[in-house]
Amino acid sequence: MRAVIVVESIWGNTELIGTEIAAGLGGDLTELVDAASAPADLGDLDLLVVGGPTHAFSMSTATTRESAKQQGAETIPPRGIREWIEAQRSPSRAIPVATFDTRVVSPRLPGSAAKKAMKRLVALGYRPVARPETFGVHGYTGPVADGELARARRWGTDLSKIVADG
Numbered sequence: 268m269r270a271v272i273v274v275e276s277i278w279g280n281t282e283l284i285g286t287e288i289a290a291g292l293g294g295d296l297t298e299l300v301d302a303a304s305a306p307a308d309l310g311d312l313d314l315l316v317v318g319g320p321t322h323a324f325s326m327s328t329a330t331t332r333e334s335a336k337q338q339g340a341e342t343i344p345p346r347g348i349r350e351w352i353e354a355q356r357s358p359s360r361a362i363p364v365a366t367f368d369t370r371v372v373s374p375r376l377p378g379s380a381a382k383k384a385m386k387r388l389v390a391l392g393y394r395p396v397a398r399p400e401t402f403g404v405h406g407y408t409g410p411v412a413d414g415e416l417a418r419a420r421r422w423g424t425d426l427s428k429i430v431a432d433g
């Protein structure tokens with residue numbers, strides 16, 4: 268199974284979740300790539316997973332990433348999953364897709380980057396294989412909330428079974 272996880276992360280929390288999802292997916296052909304440097308064309312895939320932090324109830328923008336600097340972030344990615352999705356063309360077949368995000372556990376706010384990302388990917392012609400998933404972090408900078416890394420790994424394993432079962 269060839270799976271690619273496209274991830275955006277400012278403080279590393281979403282990337283850590285992505286690493287666990289990759290481990291749960293298993294296989295030599297699972298790759299984790301940064302949304303800022305991922306090519307727009309990933310070729311044919313058995314599964315695309317896209318994950319990013321929820322910013323202002325949605326996917327990050329240049330403005331929200333800039334305001335992360337005011338929260339102490341040292342390096343800001345020039346592009347996030349929003350821009351990576353915007354660069355996508357419709358796939359030639361309905362490639363299975365799953366999305367995830369990270370959000371603060373408290374206060375629990377509405378809005379999810381994963382839901383927004385899924386909506387756009389489905390509009391392009393990708394086929395959803397799971398509901399958009401959210402993983403909790405403490406505050407803006409993390410760490411990842413208790414139990415979430417293990418849950419991410421299980422989610423990856425569940426995705427690999429869903430895709431293998433067709």
Ligand SMILES: Cc1cc2nc3c(=O)[nH]c(=O)nc-3n(C[C@H](O)[C@H](O)[C@H](O)COP(=O)(O)O)c2cc1C
Nearest residue numbers: 276277278279280281320322323324369370371407
């Ligand atoms: C500008 C900005 C806006 C944010 N807006 C939200 C939000 O609407 N809801 C939420 O739960 N978390 C929000 N957060 C917290 C992020 O979700 C959190 O920083 C992220 O999950 C950390 O992941 P990362 O280390 O991969 O960047 C926001 C963070 C920033 C910097």
